[in-house]
Amino acid sequence: MIIRDFIAPDLSHGFFETLTSLADVGFDINNPESMSKACEIYRKRLTAGILTYVAVLSPSTIPGTDGELIVGTVTLLPDWKFIHEGSLVYHLEDVAVHKAHQGKHIGQDLIRYAIQQATTRGAYKIVAFCDKELTPYYEKLGFKNHDSGLRLDL
Amino acid sequence: MIIRDFIAPDLSHGFFETLTSLADVGFDINNPESMSKACEIYRKRLTAGILTYVAVLSPSTIPGTDGELIVGTVTLLPDWKFIHEGSLVYHLEDVAVHKAHQGKHIGQDLIRYAIQQATTRGAYKIVAFCDKELTPYYEKLGFKNHDSGLRLDL
Numbered sequence: 001m002i003i004r005d006f007i008a009p010d011l012s013h014g015f016f017e018t019l020t021s022l023a024d025v026g027f028d029i030n031n032p033e034s035m036s037k038a039c040e041i042y043r044k045r046l047t048a049g050i051l052t053y054v055a056v057l058s059p060s061t062i063p064g065t066d067g068e069l070i071v072g073t074v075t076l077l078p079d080w081k082f083i084h085e086g087s088l089v090y091h092l093e094d095v096a097v098h099k100a101h102q103g104k105h106i107g108q109d110l111i112r113y114a115i116q117q118a119t120t121r122g123a124y125k126i127v128a129f130c131d132k133e134l135t136p137y138y139e140k141l142g143f144k145n146h147d148s149g150l151r152l153d154l
Numbered sequence: 155m156i157i158r159d160f161i162a163p164d165l166s167h168g169f170f171e172t173l174t175s176l177a178d179v180g181f182d183i184n185n186p187e188s189m190s191k192a193c194e195i196y197r198k199r200l201t202a203g204i205l206t207y208v209a210v211l212s213p214s215t216i217p218g219t220d221g222e223l224i225v226g227t228v229t230l231l232p233d234w235k236f237i238h239e240g241s242l243v244y245h246l247e248d249v250a251v252h253k254a255h256q257g258k259h260i261g262q263d264l265i266r267y268a269i270q271q272a273t274t275r276g277a278y279k280i281v282a283f284c285d286k287e288l289t290p291y292y293e294k295l296g297f298k299n300h301d302s303g304l305r306l307d308l
Contacts, residue, residue: 019237026239034239041240048202048232077233078202079247083173085180085188086195091245092304093233119308126308127283129301142306147283149301150246150292154273154280 001106003113006052006073011038014070014098015054022096051076053113055106071101074110076118090118092128111141155260157267160206160227165192168224168252169208176250205230207267209260225255228264230272244272246282265295
């Protein structure tokens with residue numbers, strides 16, 4: 001397994017199945033109109049500087065396929081702050097591992113990779129929300145339970 | 155007091171003093187090099203689609219001045235998601251009120267304004283971090299304490 005930047009063809013190679021472990025996705029890779037909408041989201045993410053990483057199995061490890069398979073993903077959302085003389089914070093978002101590949105530390109590897117990337121890009125902290133029962137999982141990776149995580153449904 | 159979009163000249167009209175109630179800012183409005191760096195952050199925020207709003211007192215209400223005075227600010231950070239068939243979440247960030255103008259509901263007015271703006275733009279939820287003791291303040295505005303808020307210092 002390797003971890004690398006997300007690229008558009010990944011949309012058709014297991015990326016949505018992977019995200020489905022987190023929430024419903026709704027895009028249909030066999031429907032051009034649906035995929036056009038997915039690509040529009042991808043462009044908005046690129047413009048916003050959102051970093052998307054994927055964990056990938058190579059074709060040689062997947063019997064009966066001829067392409068890579070996405071088995072995990074993580075997102076870093078950049079927040080350019082005026083405070084601290086112009087500082088960068090990343091929000092860790094959408095950590096997801098394909099249901100058939102959970103329990104193999106892929107999520108931890110993705111988060112560690114994201115921490116490296118945020119450090120390289122000069123961020124001074126990473127923030128994240130998590131379900132309260134997952135707090136110990138993130139604490140093992142160095143996070144501290146610092147604030148309340150709030151949500152307002154519109 | 156009115157609430158409106160942040161514009162670059164606001165940088166010199168109390169915006170940094172307002173943010174100082176939240177954290178150190180460090181920019182010097184009398185130093186062109188420092189202000190050039192602040193403008194660079196502003197451009198990065200614009201490119202990323204970050205929405206900045208300010209609460210403003212008009213000159214007529216401020217004896218001895220000839221310009222507007224920024225007394226509050228709030229930020230909406232957009233997060234374009236692949237989940238839910240391409241959905242938009244805003245992160246509420248950097249809610250700050252000038253120390254001399256606290257206790258006048260300016261923070262509440264700014265957050266309500268941000269909620270309206272996020273709704274108009276089609277977001278399905280707003281998320282936020284807050285100090286645990288401020289949770290009831292946000293609950294009055296409709297937020298729910300939903301998750302743990304995590305932080306990793308780099």
